[in-house]
Amino acid sequence: MSDTLRRADGARVLADLNALRSFGTYKTGVHRPTFSEAHRQSLDWLAARHPDAQLTAEIDGIGNVLGTSTKPGPKLLAGSHLESQNYAGWLDGPLGVVYALEAARVLNPDPSIAGAVEVASWCDEEGHFGAFLGSRSYVGDVSEADIDAARDRSSPRTMREALAEMGLAGRPRLQAERGRHIGYLEAHIEQGDTLEQSDLKVGVVTSIVGIWQYRIIFTGEQNHAGTTRMAVRKDAGLALAKFCLAIDARFPAACGPRTVWTTGRITLDPGAPSIIPGQAEMLFQIRDDDPAVIDRLEELLRELASQASAAGPCQVAVERIRTGAPAMMDGAFQDAIEAASSALAGGRSLRMPSGAGHDAQVLATIMPAGMLFVPSIGGISHHWTENTSDADIVTGADVFVDTCRRLLAGAAR
């Protein structure tokens, strides 16, 4: 066991990320949906790199790439994903996979390091076919019936058909061997501008927020837009607009310091230019890592709905359609990332929750988990202009490799 720092090979990390960018290049980003030809190429590319890290790679029956080591000592699982959102950025996913690969390449062949890093690429984190299907399959949370039912959101094919096209039909799905890993570490771009705004280099993720989602339905009275006087209308769309402003006015005083809420979709029924909408619907989402805050906001939401219904002329109903418990990141993992940041990033790190979902929240259900963020230029995410400076990518890689070393060392002690 060595107590000396280990660093990444920065040039190799950047070269690997650019190699992955060549699969499905779109402008400066990539278009690499799950089970596309570009995705297949990226999985094969990754599997071919595993021997450099003394790992044996396997692409399993759901498209996860998993590397196993025969080296004695503790094993740390690390990774992220290789598919992208449609026409999106080059780093969302690949950064975490290449960091994990780099840590394995640096630490696994080193006889002074006890144990090894095992690299994972989880399939479909971006949700083209479902929600975290790859990592959920690995922790035992996906049935064959789930796969039977899964369909591509943007093409008519089923997941079974896509797996067959990929040559993966009939392969076994690998599941976690309980007790094998000391935990799971994942790196990701921040997808926000907090680090950039404060000139920091590393985000030490404390938790991954839970997502609560609501369908809010406004019921008025459908009528003719020409013949119905303003005074007697029951316009469900106008009631919805008023409700959005009530949320905007009342939530800030009740929320936590990092709560976010979003109305992502609005539908008026029937949605014709000459008909007063008799019904309207909004999809509303709240994210926070503190369930107490969510409880308070949900109560407020229902209170606002009651007030609006009582005031009339439309009725407002709030229906919760998704409840996502936040995932807490392991304290020892946070300490290790922070220590590595002190050593290799001038201590320019910040503990922060993740507002976005990641495979780490799934792995956290069966083992200790941690996450490390690097800055996002302008906070841009899920868009092909997403980027991080090369210097920040290399600094992040150094911190990631050294965090792995510290975690393995801590487990071997």
Next chain:
Amino acid sequence: MSDTLRRADGARVLADLNALRSFGTYKTGVHRPTFSEAHRQSLDWLAARHPDAQLTAEIDGIGNVLGTSTKPGPKLLAGSHLESQNYAGWLDGPLGVVYALEAARVLNPDPSIAGAVEVASWCDEEGHFGAFLGSRSYVGDVSEADIDAARDRSSPRTMREALAEMGLAGRPRLQAERGRHIGYLEAHIEQGDTLEQSDLKVGVVTSIVGIWQYRIIFTGEQNHAGTTRMAVRKDAGLALAKFCLAIDARFPAACGPRTVWTTGRITLDPGAPSIIPGQAEMLFQIRDDDPAVIDRLEELLRELASQASAAGPCQVAVERIRTGAPAMMDGAFQDAIEAASSALAGGRSLRMPSGAGHDAQVLATIMPAGMLFVPSIGGISHHWTENTSDADIVTGADVFVDTCRRLLAGAAR
């Protein structure tokens, strides 16, 4: 020429309306879209009734049914339409056709009446294939290319295919013979509750409102709903909701006594639950019969957009996509309806604009036109529960027949 009142045969009018209800019955209303089998049956039924009114019926190449009289003297054109909105009411259209038929049956065979009523049923007033295609064809405002381009809004067939299925392909389209008619009279249910609320029996239509339509576009910044802090968001959907409330707050002080405005459709882009909408769009409509009021409101709309853009964080653009000049109804027609109402409806009539569009606005471009409304129970329209009491239907028929008599008498004098 006779100066004595003429009345409708109320039982015959009600029987005819119920006979038409049997074509495409849906609950207490009808489902009789343009060029459906039920629609075809209703056209044939009407053509078969024309001889009772000493009219020769022709179904032309766009599905209009037109009756011509050989009786000497002035000719008054009267009618409405027979197709329905989907799953809608039994009276919207048929009432005006049956009133016209009844007037022709009462007045045309009467040798003491100079001139005749000619009955028209205009095809597709309800816009399954276009906008007022039948009446516009009659006034010379529809080209063969327009028909080539027309498609059924709710099925994949073209208008040409539908005409062929109806056996109408290749038939000539009848056009107005200029100078033949002293004008056009149409009856319709009110589609609002003004008459019912005041216990009145007849609406004397003064004008058919113009419809101005706008596309209002809000441009913000699309971003991740989990990682983007509330303080830095540029949420186009929230900007749209605020704009709706600004209209709601400012329009009442600037509008006319009968102006109506409606947001019929709202779209957030991309419309996903976890993405802050970067763009939002609303379809907004203003109706009034006074262009000065519309001008004032459009100016206010643009002022509100400028204010919202200046306040930020989103930009608001207003684009006018439809400009509909109001159609004024002829003064002599209004006087005739009012006089008939005094004689046969106890004077319980009210001069009022029509908030909905009707074929009369198309005919008004080439001849004097008038419209008569009967009460709508609860003001319900474009729904199968639409209805008018039998007594009000019969009173309206009496007033309609006598209005025709007065108009023919006035022209013959």
